[in-house]
Amino acid sequence: MASVEFAPNQAKTEAITAHVLWMTVGLSCEGDSVAMTSATNPSLEDIITGAIPGMPKVVVHNQVIAFDYGDDYAQAWYDAQEGKLDPFVLVIEGSLGNEKINGDGHWTGFHYDKETGQPITTNEWIDRLAPKAAAVVAIGTCATYGGIPAMKNNPTGAMGVRDYLGWNWKSKAGIPIVNIPGCPAQPDNMTEMLMYLVFALAGMGPVPELDEAGRPTHLFGRTAHESCNRAAFYESGNFATEYGSDHRCLVKLGCKGPVVKCNVPLRGWQSGVGGCPNVGGICMACTMPGFPDKYMPFMEEATNAKISSFAAKYTYGAVLRWGRKQSIKRTYDIEPEWRHNRAELTTGYTKTW
Incomplete structure (x- = not known):
């Protein structure tokens, strides 16, 4: 419109x-x-x-x-x-x-x-x-x-x-x-x-x-999932299995965030703080026209979510987790070799005068 x-x-x-x-x-x-x-x-x-x-x-x-x-x-x-x-x-x-x-x-x-x-x-x-x-x-x-x-x-x-x-x-x-x-x-x-x-x-x-x-x-204009600080765990197939356990994705506990238009995860609740998934609560779809009937039972994983979460966890998600772990370990978690306290300059610097 x-x-x-x-x-x-x-x-x-x-x-x-x-x-x-x-x-x-x-x-x-x-x-x-x-x-x-x-x-x-x-x-x-x-x-x-x-x-x-x-x-x-x-x-x-x-x-x-x-x-x-x-x-x-x-x-x-x-x-x-x-x-x-x-x-x-x-x-x-x-x-x-x-x-x-x-x-x-x-x-x-x-x-x-x-x-x-x-x-x-x-x-x-x-x-x-x-x-x-x-x-x-x-x-x-x-x-x-x-x-x-x-x-x-x-x-x-x-x-x-x-x-x-x-x-x-x-x-x-x-x-x-x-x-x-x-x-x-x-x-x-x-x-x-x-x-x-x-x-x-x-x-x-x-x-x-x-x-x-x-x-x-x-x-x-965005889904709760797209704004959620837990969203990256979904794509890597890393899901929470019980409430209050950790900061992983909550979709297997019934979170409806992937299909819900809501900005609370991004904006927070008060002064930028809080918001349902930000503090460990599932998104119950309360901003949607079909609420509540189309989203019950609230605290059970939706059928579509079961399919996508299974794929994320056991196919590409596992590969993503392994690849990122290796990249962090072998490349990005290590300082460049020229940062040292030896009596030589190894930064590749060349004088121009």
Whole structure:
């Protein structure tokens, strides 16, 4: 999917205040909002305090970090509905239950209708606000693709935001729904995309390119395996056989990294540190549209991985291990012979005068 750039008549080069309406009231644990507070590059504080040079003012409405509560907190949603907050980014955390099958109740909601006293469902808020939003962002695997609440046999009919609005849906600014998957999403992935979108809304940059699954390609363009510091052990057929044993490849313990688009092994979790395989945990594929159903059981080696790991271990991997060991031993682990303390120069140096 090509990147989206604003035409000249869409650019908002004048000073703006970008509001972020972050809905945490889907079917989820609010783990993405909690994780976001540990972002460092950029940090949430950098964004909302204006510490990033040239960045427009940003106001984030998120109940995990809000001081306001009740009617005062909810007022921003009504203001956005009435067109008083423009531009605003609608961020959705948590999967969306199918309210068409809710019987006499509802799955999720936020605030209440002052005339009827009944809750306003999360889905209704999306219906009200999505058409007026400059951009819509789905945060976390629940919001992007349904996640854990959307597993087979779930009673809610849970789905992701693109499933609800449509995979070809675009905002009034022409921006497709941006998916930032993860369970929870990597903190810097969230704040970085928020920063890019605010700059784009101000006409100061393009919207990053998205892949077929709605993910930013610069964040999710490589597999976890390609970014993993254990990856070289795979090609040489050197695999861990139990958890916590060593630093070898974890694919035989159930790691799904070779087929998973995720940058956590490269970016780390917080301040460049951590990340599932970096600290000995398998990749469970939480950034993928098929998670979790297509990757269970999590802690068993996948069938395709069994074939490739067998080949790596007993064919070319063994040859690679032997050849590299010999190269290191006979060539690269030995200093050149001209480095010595004898009374002669053997470097091959020739005077030129």
